[in-house]
Amino acid sequence: MEQQKEKREESEQEKWVYDGSVDSKGRVPLRSSTGVWIASLFVLAIEFSERVSYFGIAANLISYLTKVMNEDLKTAAKNVNYWAGTTTLMPLIGGFLADAYTGRFPMVLFSSLVYLMGLCLLTMSQYIPSLKPCNTKTCLQPRKLHEVAFFLALYCISLGTGGFKPCLESFGADQFHEDNVEERKKKLSFFNWWNFALCFALLLGATVIVYVQDVCGWGAASLILTILMALCIIAFYVGKSFYRYRRPEGNTLKPILQVLTAAIRKRKLSCPSNPALLYEVPMSDTTGRLLCNTKNLRFLDKAAIIEDKHVGEKHSPWRLATVTRVEETKLILNIIPIWLTSLSTGICVAQASTLFVKQAAAMNLKLSNRFTIPPASIASAAAIGTLIFIPIYDMIIVPIMRKLTGSERGISILRRISIGYTFSVIVMIVSALVEAKRLKMHEQEILRRGETEEKLMSVFWLVPQYLILGFGDSFSLVGLQEYFYDQVPDSMRSVGMALYLSVIGVGSFLSSFLIYIVDHVTEKNGKSWIGKDINSSRLDRFYWMLAVINGLNLCAYLYLAKRYAYKSVKRTGNEIDGCNRDGVEMMMMA
Template identity: 70%
Template sequence: MEQEMEKRKGGRIEESDEEKWVHDASVDYKERVPLRASTGVWKASLFVLAIALSERITYFGISSNLIMYLTRVMHEDLKTATNNVNCWKGATTLLPLIGGFLGDAYIGRFRMVFFSSLVYFKGLSMLTVSQFIPNLKPCHNDICDRPSKAHKLVFFLALYSIALGTGGFRPCLESFGADQFDDDHFDERKKKMSFFNWWSFTLSVSSMLATTVVVYVQDFVSWGDACLILTMFMALTSIAFYAGIPFYRYRMKPKGNPFMPILQVLIAAIRKRNLSCPSNPALLYEVPMSENSQGRLLSHTRRLRFLDKAAIVEEKYTEQKVSPWRLATVTRVEETKLILNVFPIWLTSLMTGVCIANGSTLFVKQAAAMNLKINNNFKIPPASMASVSSISIIISVPIYDRIIVPNLRKVTGNERGISILRRIGIGLAFSVIVMVVAAFVENMRLRMSGHENLMSVMWLIPQYLILGIGNSFYSIGLQEFFYDQVPDSMRSLGMALYLSVLGIGFFLSSFLIIVVDHVTAGKNGKSWIAEDVNSSRLDKFYWMLAVINALNFCLFLFLTKRHTYKTVQRKATEIDDGCHSDGVDTVA
């Protein structure tokens, strides 16, 4: 009896010793196995959130008021300014596809963040310089009809330097922050789900500060002072981020192009296209978990069965080492399926980017044409109305994370409360509602535009509020989806896919404006998108977007019924409390 108790006691000590270390293929800054108590989780991710706060305050401070700078200071017309804003924002959200790929494949996520922050800081410094050096200022005199060519050159060069820095900064920073949580540890996995909520909460705080404090300084003090403050804040938080190096967990060194294994699976499946898949998936080729060098193993799924042929073991190759172009593991096959599986969801998510694009362009110009006075002494900057969306996210995210999710877990048995795709679907429904509300409000504004008393800007609160609530569902849901549902080796690229939704949404918004302007101007010469908002018919444009979003929502529901989640083979020793992940969840 005493010997048995000693064994149990020894077993507990051994298990406790195992809990001390993180065995998820990550290392500490000295390239050792990380100690769980002193690395990762919130103690490390707080440094990540701090620099994310600074970077997003800078980005939102520039992007939310950029259209006003282009129209008021650089004297561009509404269509030109809107397209310039959308092109720049599109660049800041499409360049992460390149940055995410380089970070995953060759450079590493932390190093990519480090180098990108230097490029970002260089762009901010150039933007600041363009506002203070006399020869680079917008105008040499107090009043001018167009800015100097030197200012225009430096200004746009600075903007696209910031876009280039964002390309490596954003996808790798968020995935690096999520890497601080161990997927194979139940408690840390739940905290990772909260990380995406608090990441979006941080971005919303930064958006609120940018669209209130920063925009106020830009409009009523000077753009130069605003740029100087942002540059200094970015420098301080960058130093703080580098101070967190001893607390971070770093993924193993990149192993090259992550698309190569996917190509190998496709070639192997084509080569063995005439073979029949075995009825028992256990007969397919897989490396045991103890010998596996790929990372976590994925369970077999029945979708895209043609690709399973890549994992069929041919008798003539059983006695020798087989080329990966001829034989792939089940995990490699499933990773290929994941990439093909996320594409339809990515496609249906593009319209959310169009809604967000309108929130920082046409919504702002609406606000500028309304009564901005709160009282005789205070006037709201038009771009500050975007803070309503940020405030709605700041309020809704903690409620969702701390109250709704714990209760939903008890009801559904799902770690996330509701599945990722259900969360995205709720957000897409809000994107339809926001366009309908915006159309009604704009129609009212146009009818009152000829009156002496302009319509109050407070009427825009509902559409900004709904936009923010929808954002708290689909944006966070898309971040989780593209991080969790891609291969582990492509997570920065997954975050870049999420950002590309916004980027292509901005370009798509510009494309729609060009098409609508061409089509509507052809009938009677009066375009829906004219030189100013009072001669435009933005209400009709919003109605069109509402219909497109509704059709897109129906397509999304159709696709989710056929979607299968990523299924990971958990370790037998993993601690669990009965909840299951989306890996075994199904979408109703």
């Protein structure tokens, strides 16, 4: 009878999702009718539409700025990088506000409407006569009013992305219960298939949308993107009864400041050798997950020491912190060096939408006498590389590695990222070799015929570097998404995804900074590596420099990864023995 009673209780526990989330009516979610892939499909749909819009604009933006706005290569590349950087840094603000005050679903909905407003303005800048670039097909000097409307639309899209991107991916991952074995495995696949959908959007944006922009005009393309986004916002709202929601937990930075203050106040105390003596609340008194004590950053453990003179008193959080709060602070501090080493990947990604596109424009784009590939469409090769590799990774490599390592992930997060960083080095080496060959062919043609506009080298020479970039993204970018979602405190997961996006944003700004520095230094020798046009530049040397930077960065990353301690979640009981020691893997990068 007792066993039957226990089984009934377990069955009842399994029926509901007890992880602090609620359904659309504020109740404990029913497992069978909320969350997992049912809810994720709605999330993936709106992400798909947003990414089609973003990649459709970003892939061809440098061509628009040089051909319609008549900007030179350096200025256009800087403007693209500034916009991409702003778009991927704004999520730091949106993610913080969502975690602390608004919640993820309301933030996604509001930001989607701002994004839609930006697309509407972009469409109007192409159709309203007073806002159009000019009255003729070729613009020697576009109207100032068009420039204002165009850039206002772009940065309105950036503002919308600020709340949309960090919340949507973490909201999608929230649909899976981490303490349920089956849902946890599905969650590990979620990030892979999220990027599969993202790359399919890149493929569509860089081919169909770019083709419409080049053949029918930016107005027709913007109108298509506006309609698609509007339909997906409606679909996302319709699915609200299937979602699991997390309530905002207030200012997420305040507990970190409390831990640092408490540790400094008790800096003269010695940490106990037994972690069980540190202060922690019982699991029965909290709805969130508790974390186990780790051995790194031991100074912060002093914040959890109970002082003899205050035993039995009500403790101020500015003087005494729980072990979980201490460990959450350690997680944030541990993230900083990993984030810094990830910036070189952001620099590589920035090249795909700027200098790689200008390379393509200087090559033979003809498939036949009647059909010419838009330069920006060659970026679809990177999406194809990722689309090919992610299913192979998720359905073949991961199951094999699970059997070999005994780990649910198959390949640990930091090891996966390191493989991606290795691909970054290879990408820049291949890019340098291809560009050197293109310049050599161009110089030989000038010697033979004099000044020529003939483009001898086929654009398909760029396919290998884009494919390698796609393979690398399957490891580095997907791994970074998992890392910044999994290794931040549970209350800061939107901020975690914003930190991941900031890698791309800061990488774009660093790319612009490098272009400026390299141009300033090399033009003193008579020939700038990044001149007014691509044929007067030496991008091959610039790429070799990036290959060296990425190689040195990989070495620094491996050093940090060896000493990294993963988040350790307490599964049962209140004793230290209840900690899940699998979470405290030391990353051995052989």
